Structures are given as structure tokens and as C-alpha cells.
Amino acid sequence: MxxxxxxxxxxxxxxxxxxxxxxxxxxxxxxxxxxxxxxxxxxxxxxxxxxxxxxxxxxxxxxxxxxxxxxxxxxxxxxxxxxxxxxxxxxxxxxxxxxxxxxxxxxxxxxxxxxxxxxxxxxxxxMMFGAARGMKDFIMMTLGTGVGSGIVANGQLIYGHDGFAGELGHTIVKPGGRKHWSTGSEGSLEAYASATGITITAKKMRAEFPDSKLNEYPEAEINSQVVFECAKKGDATAIEVFRYTGQKLGEALANFVMFSSPEAILLFGGVIHAGDFILKPTKLHMERNLLPIFRNKVRLVFSELDEAxxxxxxxxxxxxxx
Amino acid sequence: MxxxxxxxxxxxxxxxxxxxxxxxxxxxxxxxxxxxxxxxxxxxxxxxxxxxxxxxxxxxxxxxxxxxxxxxxxxxxxxxxxxxxxxxxxxxxxxxxxxxxxxxxxxxxxxxxxxxxxxxxxxxxxMMFGAARGMKDFIMMTLGTGVGSGIVANGQLIYGHDGFAGELGHTIVKPGGRKHWSTGSEGSLEAYASATGITITAKKMRAEFPDSKLNEYPEAEINSQVVFECAKKGDATAIEVFRYTGQKLGEALANFVMFSSPEAILLFGGVIHAGDFILKPTKLHMERNLLPIFRNKVRLVFSELDEAxxxxxxxxxxxxxx
Missing domain, CATH: 3.30.420.40 (ATPase, nucleotide binding domain)
Incomplete structure (x- = not known):
């Protein structure tokens, strides 16, 4: 043998x-x-x-x-x-x-x-090849066109009784809030923290602030990448779009932490290209909504895997x- | 040997x-x-x-x-x-x-x-002696003076990286909502779905509805047991107290289901003495906030263990x- x-x-x-x-x-x-x-x-x-x-x-x-x-x-x-x-x-x-x-x-x-x-x-x-090597408790959030998630606890992926666990993008962060374009639910995380959600927020906010650089683009071109470009140029409205998005994401993450107490939350996907514009408000509002015993313990980490x-x-x- | x-x-x-x-x-x-x-x-x-x-x-x-x-x-x-x-x-x-x-x-x-x-x-x-025998994925909610929880996934209790996982009573169900008497957080599940939260809701609602039987009791005597007594007598305000409580609880449970997809949620503690007054609205609002793939799958079950x-x-x- x-x-x-x-x-x-x-x-x-x-x-x-x-x-x-x-x-x-x-x-x-x-x-x-x-x-x-x-x-x-x-x-x-x-x-x-x-x-x-x-x-x-x-x-x-x-x-x-x-x-x-x-x-x-x-x-x-x-x-x-x-x-x-x-x-x-x-x-x-x-x-x-x-x-x-x-x-x-x-x-x-x-x-x-x-x-x-x-x-x-x-x-x-x-867990096998990237930023979560050696971790037994973490949550992976994929922030792209939609919001997906994978939850690892006790070193195992949580599948739930039917194999469908980990649909954190569809948890409600604002009851009675923004209606989701596909599920019809009101106030889900995906409706705010996905690239699609960011686009909706940007379109609303630029209508309120005529001076915003976001108004220099035709409606159809507004997306999270454009908001990022404007934020980098210091446009207050674009920065506010990410701050608002980070607030909603941070509030949701606080709830997730009090569920499974992960050592880290990994963020992945197109939305994280916005870097600190999204990361800082996310962290702020996550910490603010945590019980003291959970505060300043959970790392927010960007994925280490090549997106492609x-x-x-x-x-x-x-x-x-x- | x-x-x-x-x-x-x-x-x-x-x-x-x-x-x-x-x-x-x-x-x-x-x-x-x-x-x-x-x-x-x-x-x-x-x-x-x-x-x-x-x-x-x-x-x-x-x-x-x-x-x-x-x-x-x-x-x-x-x-x-x-x-x-x-x-x-x-x-x-x-x-x-x-x-x-x-x-x-x-x-x-x-x-x-x-x-x-x-x-x-x-x-x-x-899991060992009661209603969850043989289950590998369930959530236990204890609804007493406070709201506690224990989460089992893949047949194991989730402790998290630091041993403190499962503080679902402190997750936020209504951002900016009722201030918690002890943690100071705003809109946590415990602020609504505990016996303490029910008492607060009852005191507020009886002030709005002078005809309610709840007004026949001195302020200091109002508690979830009194609300239950009045609800049994058909008092619409008392019934509304439980309906509102069940709505908040049901919305929270929907989020928990989309996290770990349990086969059942077990309810335990003084609050469940209210029976269908609380169970029916809880189930209604849980189902209403679930993605279709999770609907009508999760049993809401009362504990089988003797409370004492x-x-x-x-x-x-x-x-x-x-």
C-alpha cells in the first residue's frame, strides 16, 4: 500500500x-x-x-x-x-x-x-486558501449585485436543516423600509448594501442635492463605481451615500455578531472597492449596536482571494x- | 475490564x-x-x-x-x-x-x-431530554424577565470564538426604537418581547385606550400575567399588546431563520403562558418576513421541559x- x-x-x-x-x-x-x-x-x-x-x-x-x-x-x-x-x-x-x-x-x-x-x-x-485560514468562527459577506453570506461556526459551514442557511442579505434591517426589486420584502440588507442598493440610494440622494457631482452623469450611468469616483473627488453627497450604506450594513453586522460571535467578518465583492468610504461607517455602526462584551473584538477584513x-x-x- | x-x-x-x-x-x-x-x-x-x-x-x-x-x-x-x-x-x-x-x-x-x-x-x-430530541438545527428562545437564546447548528451549540454567541435578545429589531432599561440600546428584541417589555407596552397602550380593562389595575400591578388575564376576558387592548409583541418577535425570528435555517424554534419561559395570543401573531409575522424558500418549514414549538x-x-x- x-x-x-x-x-x-x-x-x-x-x-x-x-x-x-x-x-x-x-x-x-x-x-x-x-x-x-x-x-x-x-x-x-x-x-x-x-x-x-x-x-x-x-x-x-x-x-x-x-x-x-x-x-x-x-x-x-x-x-x-x-x-x-x-x-x-x-x-x-x-x-x-x-x-x-x-x-x-x-x-x-x-x-x-x-x-x-x-x-x-x-x-x-x-477558510482553506484565504484570509480565514485557521479560523473556526467567521462570517463571509459577499457584497456584489446582491448580498450573499456564508457562516462558519465551530469550524463548519452552517447549512441549516434544509441546506439553505446563511441568507443574510435577505434579513430585514429596517422594518417597512425600501422594497426589494425582486423579493418584494421591505427593508432587507440587500436592498441597501448591494451595488444595486447603492445605486438606488445614489439616485435618491442626488435628486435632493442638485450641487452633487453625481448629477453630472445620466441616470442610466449611475452605479456604485460612479459614486466611488465622485466620493474620491470629495463630493459630499457621494460620501453620504456610502456612509448611509455603511450604517445599514454595520447595524446588520452587529446583529449577526450577537448571533454567532465570529472572530472576523470577511467582506468580498465589488462594493468593497469603495474602501474606507464604506468600511469606516460600517465599523462605527457595528460597534455602536453591539453589547459591550462583543465590542472591539470582531475584525472586519477584506477578502484575500483574487476576485476573478x-x-x-x-x-x-x-x-x-x- | x-x-x-x-x-x-x-x-x-x-x-x-x-x-x-x-x-x-x-x-x-x-x-x-x-x-x-x-x-x-x-x-x-x-x-x-x-x-x-x-x-x-x-x-x-x-x-x-x-x-x-x-x-x-x-x-x-x-x-x-x-x-x-x-x-x-x-x-x-x-x-x-x-x-x-x-x-x-x-x-x-x-x-x-x-x-x-x-x-x-x-x-x-x-436537545437531550425535551422537544428538540434528535434535532440537529434549532433555536431555543427563553422569554422571561429577559430574552435569552441558545442556537444549535450541525448538532452543536454555537458558542462563537469567545464563548458568548447567541445573544439574540440584544439584536436590534427596530432601529432607533425603545430604549433598553439596562443596556441603553435602542429597539432590541428584549425591549419588546420579554415580560418586562410586555409590561412597558401594556402601560403605554392602556394610557391610549381608557376603556381597556388594563386600567382597572394600579400601575405597579401591570405585568404580562395581568395582560393575559385581560386578554382572556376579550379586552381588545390587552390582545393588541400581545399582537404587537408577537409582531416584533416574529420579525426577529424571521431574521434568525435566514441565518441558521433551523427546523424548529423552541419557545420557553413565562411569556409563553399567553399561548395563542402571542404564538399566532409571532408565526404570522415570521412567515411574512421570510424568503419563500424558508416559508412553512420552521416549526414554532413550546418547550417540553418542566419550567421548574x-x-x-x-x-x-x-x-x-x-
Missing amino acids: SLIDLSKQVALGVDIGGTNTKYGIVNHRGEILAKGHLKTEDYPKVEDFIDALYNEVSPLIDKHCSQKQFDGIGVGAPNANFYSGTIEQAPNLHWKGIVPFAELMTKKFGVPCKMTNDANAAALGE DAAILGASALVWDK | SLIDLSKQVALGVDIGGTNTKYGIVNHRGEILAKGHLKTEDYPKVEDFIDALYNEVSPLIDKHCSQKQFDGIGVGAPNANFYSGTIEQAPNLHWKGIVPFAELMTKKFGVPCKMTNDANAAALGE DAAILGASALVWDK
Whole structure:
């Protein structure tokens, strides 16, 4: 019997989005040996998608490792259920209903396949390869078009009884507040702290302050990047947009801290490009809403993973997560 | 080597409150073989308290088991830290600073001692002996003078990085809302959903509705029990007090569900005596604030443990929790 050289083992990480799918072959050190992508929306039938993925990935696997060294596949996908390995009612995918994705992948590739949503995968990626190495209790917040989250407690990702835990973007931070464009809920964190939410806030605030540089842009061009540009130039309204966003985010984070008492909260995604404009008010309002025993203990940390690769790394980490 | 007969093993469960301490010798089936109490406030020095406890308990242990069958001590106490076995800055206890309680107990009794706060202990008690038997993901809410909580995910109590996780009573449900009488925070769950919060709501509402039966009582007598009596008689204001309380509680529970996706939320404590007056609005507002994937999945359940014994059973369960 020969020992397995762990450093030679690889996993396939797959990140499925509504438009694009990215994949990479990843080793135990978090190095991506090969990567590629295909258009999710080109494949209305899930079986065709898996066939196409197999045809692309299979030669890469053969090139970089033996079948024995190929430990498995990890997939991050919207509405993916960790327990059942299914994608359930994902609004942004062509594949409707409950899709037994992991089972289909295993049948095709001949290795185990595990799935979860993209934010959970990102949390695992940070724990295995990034800023959360060695942490047993942390929360990952992904602040992009939407707000996602992955929660690790006792060194384990929290999936909940049904596999859907960690939807912190949909918790209510302001009862009766801003109506969410898609869920219809009122005052959810995502309605304020996502790039989409920031855009809404910016459009409202620039209407109130005619002097703001934000008014130099046509309505359709207003987004979180433009707000950041204006804030850097010292525009008070743009700065206020981030301050308000940080307040709502900080209030939400305080509640999350009193739930699972993490040692750190990791922030990831396009919104964090705003740096201190968002980080400082977030920290201020988080601390202000914490009980004294939780104050000045929780680090707010930006992700260490490369944004382009984080989803692939996170998905691959699923394969090795115990 | 002889096998240990688990059914003969016992633990000492101790529930420390500001005024009274209750203790019981508990077996693996959750039967209390002997119990008693002493006045916490009679012992300004923690060493004297432990000596007194030892003198009372020691003969009971000798009577009900051998030293070999005595597995250990579990303690529920305010501000108890699971990791360090200390009681830290507990406002309602004479023992100030950081008290190495578990260490002192072990030295005196010669068996391991584990500690946590009372709500966490209650959650373990429900998992081992009560309504949460067999559950891996649930939340325990204790609704008494204050609001406490214990969160179980992946079959384990969540302690967080510092041992203080699960302070859901202090999460903010209404930013800028009612000021908490002790923490000073604005709009916390405890300010509304505790017996204390219900009393405040009742005093406010009866002032607005002169016809309410609540006005037949002197100010000092208004409490959640009186509100319940009036609600049973059909008093619309008293019913509204519980409806409003249930709304705030339900909104908070929805956020908790989207955090850890539990299969059930267990409710315990004096407030639940109000039965459907509080349960129905709580359920309504919880469901209303959930994303569709979480709806109609989470059971709201009343505790199955005898209120007088729950704290002792919960504390004893610490000894056997892995």
C-alpha cells in the first residue's frame, strides 16, 4: 500500500452563474493549474451543459493529473442545496424546477460532486486558501449585485436543516423600509448594501442635492463605481451615500455578531472597492449596536482571494471540506 | 475490564441566578434523583458559596451513586463562558470581575465542571431530554424577565470564538426604537418581547385606550400575567399588546431563520403562558418576513421541559454534550 501524496491531489471547481460558468483545476495549495469558462445561457438543457463542460475539462484533467489524483468536483451555483446536490428553482438559470445536478455530474465524470451556493463556497475558499485560514468562527459577506453570506461556526459551514442557511442579505434591517426589486420584502440588507442598493440610494440622494457631482452623469450611468469616483473627488453627497450604506450594513453586522460571535467578518465583492468610504461607517455602526462584551473584538477584513478566482477556489474547497 | 452501565451515570446540574441557585442530581434519562436550592445572595464570596453547595450536595451524591458514577458538573450561570469556565462581569451577582468558577468547582468536587449561560443550557436540555430530541438545527428562545437564546447548528451549540454567541435578545429589531432599561440600546428584541417589555407596552397602550380593562389595575400591578388575564376576558387592548409583541418577535425570528435555517424554534419561559395570543401573531409575522424558500418549514414549538426543572436539566446536559 502506498501513501497518497496529498499535494498532488486536485479538484475541479465550478462556478455557475446565470450568464457564465467558470471552472478551474485546483490543487491543495489553492493553485489553479488550468481554467476556462463557458456560457451557461447557451445550454437550455442541463444535460447539454454537462456534456459541454465534460468535453472541455476532460483533456485538462488528463494533462494535469491521473484519474486517481482527481478527488472530485465542487460546484457553487445559485439555489444549490448542499444536502441533496440539487439546484432548486433558480430564477436566473434556464434549468427549471429541481435539477439533480450533482448526480448528473458524478454520472458523467465518475467522481463525487458536492454543491452549495456561491457565498458558502466563497467562505470555504477563504477558510482553506484565504484570509480565514485557521479560523473556526467567521462570517463571509459577499457584497456584489446582491448580498450573499456564508457562516462558519465551530469550524463548519452552517447549512441549516434544509441546506439553505446563511441568507443574510435577505434579513430585514429596517422594518417597512425600501422594497426589494425582486423579493418584494421591505427593508432587507440587500436592498441597501448591494451595488444595486447603492445605486438606488445614489439616485435618491442626488435628486435632493442638485450641487452633487453625481448629477453630472445620466441616470442610466449611475452605479456604485460612479459614486466611488465622485466620493474620491470629495463630493459630499457621494460620501453620504456610502456612509448611509455603511450604517445599514454595520447595524446588520452587529446583529449577526450577537448571533454567532465570529472572530472576523470577511467582506468580498465589488462594493468593497469603495474602501474606507464604506468600511469606516460600517465599523462605527457595528460597534455602536453591539453589547459591550462583543465590542472591539470582531475584525472586519477584506477578502484575500483574487476576485476573478475566488468562486472557483471556493467551489473546489467543497471537495476537501470535512 | 467491565463495561460502564450508562443508565447508572449521573451528573450534577446547577442553575445559578442572582437570588437563588437550584441544583439537582440527574441521570441519563433526565430524571432528577434529588434536588435542592440555596440563596446565591447569601454568599458574597464565591468560595463560601462553593463550600456551602458542596456540603449540601455531597451527601446526596453518596446516597444516589458511587464516585465512579458521578460524571461531572454542569453549570448554567449569567455571563458564564463555556471556553474558559469563568463567570465574567455578571451584573446580577455579588462575585465581581472574572471568576474561575469551573476550576474552583473541580478542585472542590474532584470531577470536571462545564459552564455556559442559562439559555444555552436550556437548549442542551431540550436537545437531550425535551422537544428538540434528535434535532440537529434549532433555536431555543427563553422569554422571561429577559430574552435569552441558545442556537444549535450541525448538532452543536454555537458558542462563537469567545464563548458568548447567541445573544439574540440584544439584536436590534427596530432601529432607533425603545430604549433598553439596562443596556441603553435602542429597539432590541428584549425591549419588546420579554415580560418586562410586555409590561412597558401594556402601560403605554392602556394610557391610549381608557376603556381597556388594563386600567382597572394600579400601575405597579401591570405585568404580562395581568395582560393575559385581560386578554382572556376579550379586552381588545390587552390582545393588541400581545399582537404587537408577537409582531416584533416574529420579525426577529424571521431574521434568525435566514441565518441558521433551523427546523424548529423552541419557545420557553413565562411569556409563553399567553399561548395563542402571542404564538399566532409571532408565526404570522415570521412567515411574512421570510424568503419563500424558508416559508412553512420552521416549526414554532413550546418547550417540553418542566419550567421548574428545565435549568437544572439543561445544566446537567452540559456534562454529556460532546
